[in-house]
Amino acid sequence: MTKIVIVGGVAGGASAAARARRLSEEAEIIILERGNFVSFANCGLPYHIGGEIQERSKLLLQTPDSFLARFNVDVRVMNEVTHIDKTAKTVTVKRLTDGSEYTENYDFLLLSPGAAPVVPPIPGLDNPLTHTLRNIPDMDKIIQTIQMNKPEHATVVGGGFIGLEMAEAFHRLGIPTTLLEMADQVMTPTDREMAGFAHAEIRHKGIDLRLKTALSAAEFIPNMTVASEDAGQSDQHQHLEGKLNLTLSSGDLLTTDILIMAIGVRPETRLVTEAGLETGPLGGIQVNPSMQTSDPSIYAVGDAIEDADFVTGQPTLVPLAGPANRQGRMAADNMLGRNETYQGTQGTAICKIFDLAIASTGKNEKQLRRDGTVYEKVFVHTASHAGYYPGAEIVSFKLLFDPQSGQIFGAQAAGKDGIDKRIDVIAVAQRAGMTVAQLQHLELTYAPPYGSAKDVINQAAFVATNIMKGDATPIHFDEIDHLSDNQLLLDVRNPGELENVGYIEGAVNIPVDELRQRMHELPKDKEIIIYCQVGLRGNVAYRQLVNHGYKARNLIGGYRTYCFAKA
Amino acid sequence: MTKIVIVGGVAGGASAAARARRLSEEAEIIILERGNFVSFANCGLPYHIGGEIQERSKLLLQTPDSFLARFNVDVRVMNEVTHIDKTAKTVTVKRLTDGSEYTENYDFLLLSPGAAPVVPPIPGLDNPLTHTLRNIPDMDKIIQTIQMNKPEHATVVGGGFIGLEMAEAFHRLGIPTTLLEMADQVMTPTDREMAGFAHAEIRHKGIDLRLKTALSAAEFIPNMTVASEDAGQSDQHQHLEGKLNLTLSSGDLLTTDILIMAIGVRPETRLVTEAGLETGPLGGIQVNPSMQTSDPSIYAVGDAIEDADFVTGQPTLVPLAGPANRQGRMAADNMLGRNETYQGTQGTAICKIFDLAIASTGKNEKQLRRDGTVYEKVFVHTASHAGYYPGAEIVSFKLLFDPQSGQIFGAQAAGKDGIDKRIDVIAVAQRAGMTVAQLQHLELTYAPPYGSAKDVINQAAFVATNIMKGDATPIHFDEIDHLSDNQLLLDVRNPGELENVGYIEGAVNIPVDELRQRMHELPKDKEIIIYCQVGLRGNVAYRQLVNHGYKARNLIGGYRTYCFAKA
Structure with missing residues (x-):
């Protein structure tokens, strides 16, 4: 009979316990949780404070009793593991109710201690407010x-x-x-x-x-x-x-x-350090792809461990619920004789900020730059569904990729509708190893209330592929304020837009629909830096100019990206 | 100078014209459209009739004037092509305003005639209502x-x-x-x-x-x-x-x-048949992956052509806007010397039905059965986002796959929230060649307002993988009404649910949380057919029973799938 002791009864620990029981009726499964609650909805806490989730009880997904009834798991809350003896395969447990201690042996130990909020040593923080x-x-x-x-x-x-x-x-x-x-x-x-x-x-x-x-x-x-x-x-x-x-x-x-x-969290590793288990360079518990620590009888999952970054393979700390839950399930599989391996973490994340959603997956530009990776980026701002159907909102989307191979490095999106969907699409494509060229062919759901015949993702892929094939020469928002005398800034929007939305100082205005007639007004010895609102008309103008022998570049993401970069 | 003549000025034709111009300023581009409108929002027509889209003008995305100004395309509405002479490379055009005819020559002809509503020969249909x-x-x-x-x-x-x-x-x-x-x-x-x-x-x-x-x-x-x-x-x-x-x-x-x-549409092929171009077995225009017809100077795209099915490679008719638009763009590429190939059509589709969305991608079960394909299926019914956060709706999701290789055949979903997203995820995964086992690892956006730590897709993948690994033995909704005397139907929901939601006649009720204590009430010589509301508790009960030596199967998708199959 296998005896599994789990330290920490929230996301990863609870998932592991349930999965372990489904695999084996005989296993003895104990959850030791120093808090008073197991399997609570930690992601829901701010929403209960704000009143969006009105009933506190909704956050309590499982209780020790419900865990016992359904999964025959012995859940002991207010029981803190204070010491691991990996040679004896025992843990020392302190009952927080009365301070008494006892020893529990294990065949497999699963650590799911989570991460604790970092509180910096700022004077005066120790107060009741x-x-x-x-x-x-x-x-x-x-x-x-x-x-x-x-x-x-x-x-x-x-x-x-x-x-x-x-x-x-x-x-x-x-x-x-x-x-x-x-x-x-x-x-x-x-x-x-x-x-x-x-x-x-x-x-x-x-x-x-x-x-x-x-x-x-x-x-x-x-x-x-x-x-x-x-x-x-x-x-x-x-x-x-x-x-x-x-x-x-x-x-x-x-x-x-x-x-x-709320400046961040740090893996809880006191127990493992003391026990002599290895931690990684970022201070998290080190595990192999089977979720095993440096002691083969001890597994670890969740916010306390260092994951392998999906893109770079390097260690990363990703304190998110999704990976924790899947890792817990997988650790249970492996403790009970299966052979499952974790496939790396992309860090796919989303946050609701009032009416806005902002989300990302994979690597961001800061990380790519830090790693010295050669990358290119595109921005598109496109309606979340057909513009003629009510309720469409702008999806502002950034795609980072390898300009040689087309490998997807990461993506980010912000807007009031359809943000989760677009980042999910990229999260899947990236995990599947698709290139930006392949994203052109994606066949996504389309009806006017839900999407567009050419979705945001298709459009971003078109722009990226144009750049890769040399059909577009990009300039980015952060270069616009540093143009030289050999460059001329051309705004191809309609005069009304310049008035209503604003414009970049020093730009010449020729609306795209007048460009063929007025092209002669532009100098051939300067590089024409074209921009429009989001980059689409800019591309039409760019193609006209280069096909007429001009040197030109188009501001990817247009005036909208330029503006919000300063917000 | 390349001269491109395009027959039909809506989705595929309009996309091709715009792309062709972006690639070449010199090309002469003519759109011949027998109707009075080009590039209108045909998917929006019912919504204007119903009043959701209030302004008719919103449906008119482009006009001949706007096409000329932006893309220098000569758009001739009310000009119907009546004849193609592929040897002379000319088309005969009839001006519908006065009945006069003229001839237009071409280097490349692009056919984007669309599909016409089928009206069956029912007596009495020719009337003004x-x-x-x-x-x-x-x-x-x-x-x-x-x-x-x-x-x-x-x-x-x-x-x-x-x-x-x-x-x-x-x-x-x-x-x-x-x-x-x-x-x-x-x-x-x-x-x-x-x-x-x-x-x-x-x-x-x-x-x-x-x-x-x-x-x-x-x-x-x-x-x-x-x-x-x-x-x-x-x-x-x-x-x-x-x-x-x-x-x-x-x-x-x-x-x-x-x-x-509104019983369906049929490709418009009168012109091509008359011209001796090949049509496929389903009556659509036959094209190669470059969108070329049997005449290399003539391309065809959109509702009138036979696409290659992404899964089977067989010809299929998919009258949808997404493929039409992308094919148009691709045809323009190829007419102007690029070498783009169409990657097949999954038929990803979605329809809003009042408050419900229903969507699908890839093959459905009817088609798989017809083709004699060996397949398995799973159903899950899971909240569109964390159940404890307001506004969660049930996503009812069906996944079809190869039980040996795990290849994804197709998926379907219905519900009031997040349907487009889930089908998009599968559309991407299928196109990327992912297996259901890989879907377990997908890392999708999660925060309580948007998803769950284990998303619908992860859960469906867990169920599918359990079946593939022999960890679950499924029974499906259509077998439940035909159980034999050697099978016993076990409802593991709570008695209150049976009362409120209904139950299947003849079922024994033991709530899952009492099963360990009451297991002895069940016969070991019969196969226990377990069901719960959606299949999740059924799986917990299934694992208990088989781990105690019972023969059992679990109703995939539970009572909910069973009920709606009869709706």
Whole structure:
């Protein structure tokens, strides 16, 4: 009889337990969870705080009782593993209810400890108004602070998933919110110019977004009003109340009523380090493709491990639910004699930011540049479905690829509709090893309410393939502000658009539909830098000019990409 | 200078003209279109009739003037090609405005004539209340009939895309509607049990859907009221008014005020047959992967041609906008010296049916059975996004695959959210040659508003792979009504569900969470046929039983598939 002990009962651990039981009725399966909850919906926490998910109970997907009834798994909450003895194949477990300890032996140990919020050593953070958000008790404390203190201002530090979701939650509750981000962009899986769409949306909703701004110090100013026990106020109530004076890296001061620290997470590896299991260069638990650690009886999955990056094969930390769940299932397979191998992580991710979705898969440009990879990129901005059918929204899409082989490196998208779909298409194509040339042939669902006869993805592939074949010579948004005297900027939109939407200083305006007649106005000894709103008419103009012997380049993604890169 | 003459100015023809011009400024490009419109949104016609697309002008994507200005293409509407002389490389063109004729020579001829609605030889159809819907004038006539006659009842014959969209259009206008379909299902690209979701939705909205019912005869009963010219009524008005008495194959009679014939389309091949170009076994124009007909100077694209089926390589007729557009672009490439090859058609399609979307890609089960292909299938019914986040809808998904190799044959989906996305994922995976085992590893966008940590697709892949590995023994919905005495039907849902949702007659009920305790109640000498609501708990029960030495099978897709197969 195989005995499997699982440390951590959320995504990866819970998946492993359920799968292990389906494979074997005889196995003894124990989940040791130091928290009070197993298998809760950690991705849903911010939405319950904001009130979108109204019932707290919806976040509790399984209980120890339900796990026992369905899967005959012995779930022990408030049981913390404090030590692993890999030679004896035992773990030391501390009952958090009474502090007593016991030893549990195992045939296989599965570590699914997750990752903990990083709280930097900023002075003054240890106060009752400062929170992180990882689990149900964290969520409960934040809700309690909101309900008791009725904050009039909230501050969120960090523009990642949790930071963005928490800023939106406060906004939904009617609490004016400041979002601080040390980098020059939120949502770092995307590149700066794509994050611009998020910045515009966040500011449009009234969030006080401050980029390149860190928190330097916090000071807790308790509210001096003495709690009135007659009025039913408790001591605890009194202690919670107060304000925070924040000092920012900009030198600005900010007074706030609640502070969320959401700058990122770090793998929980204390146990494994102590046990002498190997960790990787990024500080996560090292595993092989079977999810096995350096001790063959010990497996590890989820946010605590280093995955292999799908594109580069290099170690990467990807604290996301999808990989964790699939890894858990796979670890169970392998502990019970199967031979499943993990196929690498693309890091496919999406975040809802008010009405906007922003998503990515594969490598971004920052990473490619850092790795010294030769790449090309295209941007398209195309309707989420047929423009003539109501409700179409612009999908702003970026595709990164190898200009020689056409290999897909990654993609990013932002918009109000159909973002998940487009990134999913690329996530599949990339995993399947398709090239951008093959993306031209994709045959995606089309009816006016759902897509276009030439979908966003087909169009991006056409542009990419044009570049690869030399049918298009691109120029990118970040080069436009640095043109030389040998270049002439040509805006081929209609004059009305320049007036309504804006234009780039110094551009000559000849609408594309007048270009054949007015081409002679353009110099042949200069390189014509063409732009339009999104790049499509620019390409038509480009083809006319080069077919008439001009030197030209077309701004990929057009004025729209240029503008949002600055947002 | 290359001279390209294009016959037909909608999807394929218009795409070809624009692409040809981008490749060459010198080419002479002429579009000959016998209708009054080019490049109109034919997929949008039903939505304008129903009022969802309010402005007719939105359907007119390009005009001859706009084509000339942007692409320097000579667009001649109301010019019908009546004859092709492939030896002389000329076409005879008739000006429909005055009946005069002229000859136009070409270097390359591109045929994009489309497909015409099939109107069967049913007696009495030639009357002013009977319509087909292919183009703008057809749409205008239908709208005119509705506006002038104010029909109190409409009948649509044919449950394909146009028939379904027209039934919805009439419903939106408040006109009680009967939908007749000769087959036992609408939306034939899907299989019968998936079409059940459409049937339920159509009937739920109050459409009088009659399956296995054909139209046998129609009789036009003109309204005898004499038009009052004093009241501004015209002669034409008088002629339009009246009723239709329909005789159905069921023997039933039906009186209706407007009749739409939408049973399908047939390639327009009169020109090519006459010119001696080859047609294929299905009656479409035969082309090679370069889109070339049997005459190397003549190309053909779109609804009129026979495509190569992506899965089987066999000829197929796929009258859809996506392939037409891409083929047009490709034909232009090849006429101008490129070497692009068409990669086959999967027939990816989607239809909005009121609040439901139903979609498919690749082969369906009917086709696989007809071809004698060995296949297996799975059904899953899973939330479109995390169930705990508001707005999740059930995605009902069917995957067809080779049980030996795992090759993806096709997929179908129905539901109110995320249907296009799931079929797109499979369309990409199938085109890339992925197996169902590889689908397990897909890393799709996940955040609670958009998906699940284990997406519908991952789950379907898990079920399929379980079957392939022998970890699951499936039984399908169509076998449940024919169980033998050696089989015992076991419902593992909770008693409340049986009461609320219904159950299959003769089933024993043991909830999955009680199964371990009550397993002894089940006979070991019979095969236990397990079912639950969607198949997931059934699998848990199945694994328990077989791991305890029982013979068992699990109903794939559960009670939900079983029920909707009868809808």
